[in-house]
Amino acid sequence: MARRPGRRRGIWAIALLVLGVTLIAGPMAYMFARFTPVKQFGENMLPTIPVGSVLAVEKDHGEVRHGDVVTYDPAEWGYDGPFVGRVVALGGDHIAYATGDRTLTLNGKPLDEPYVRDGEAGASGVSFAVSVPQGRMFVLGDNRGNSQDSRFHQEHHQGTLPLAAVTGVDAEMHEESPLMVVLGLLMSAGVCLLPLSLGLGIAWLVVRRRRPAEVPGPVWGATRVDVP
Structure with missing residues (x-):
């Protein structure tokens, strides 16, 4: 049986398409499993996080650190x-x-907070002095004049919350891990492969239409005419 014209192009087009989709879908599935989107409705984190912004927060965040922007219960x-x-x-x-x-x-030293709105670290005028127990945290908003945070709940463990209350850490606050860089590169490679596979697929279809496959052997019913 004769090989159809452009068959190799067709095989390569399908292979590259599958590979491209895999390189995109795999990292995306991993990222959806690791991160969750959270929309910011309030003004308490201005100017760092505008109202209506969507944060990608890391669910399996590991250690919580000073300065982390977190979602919490x-x-x-x-x-x-x-x-x-x-x-x-x-x-x-x-x-x-x-x-x-x-x-x-x-700990007795001025706290440098360049993220605070208008540089007013104590905009609410609420005084406090809290020794944070082990396993807990003290949380404030960047917009100190409009934030319902630890300052206003000192009747509950001096306003502190358990670290277990953290439900996610803003991914932009942490440095990119080598794994995230690799995932980004794989997705970029997948995006590049899709138009290449599309081009090969179109070329394959064009060749098929222009050059129909030849059928070997005799054509049954043909009449032989001898020229005198």
Whole structure:
């Protein structure tokens, strides 16, 4: 049986299409399993996170660190979550603010907070001095003048929350891991392969239409005419 014209192009087109889709779908499935989208409805994290922004938060986040932007469950405060806030102190830290001060102090030293809106670290005017118990955290919003955070719930463990209340960490706060870089490169390769497979597929179809396959052997019913 004769080989159809352009058969190799067709095989390559299908192979590249499958490979391209796999390179895109695989990393995307992994990322959907690892991250979850959370929409920011309030103004408490301005200007860092505008109202209506969607955060990609890492569900299996590992260790929570100073300065992390997290989503958390404020059940201990009697609210339904998730809330979004910034971790400014962890277990063993002493966090404090006195009315009139320009900055908070962390373990007796001024806390540098370039992310705070208008640079007003104590915009609410609420004073506090909290020694954070082990396994807990002190959470504030970047918009200190409009944030329902640890400062206003000091009757509950001095406003601290357990680290277990963290439901996710904003992925942009952590440095890119080598794995995430590799996944990004694989997805980019998959995107590049799709138009290549499409081009080969079109070329295969064009060749098939222009050059129909030849059928070997005699043609039954043909009449032989001898020329005198």
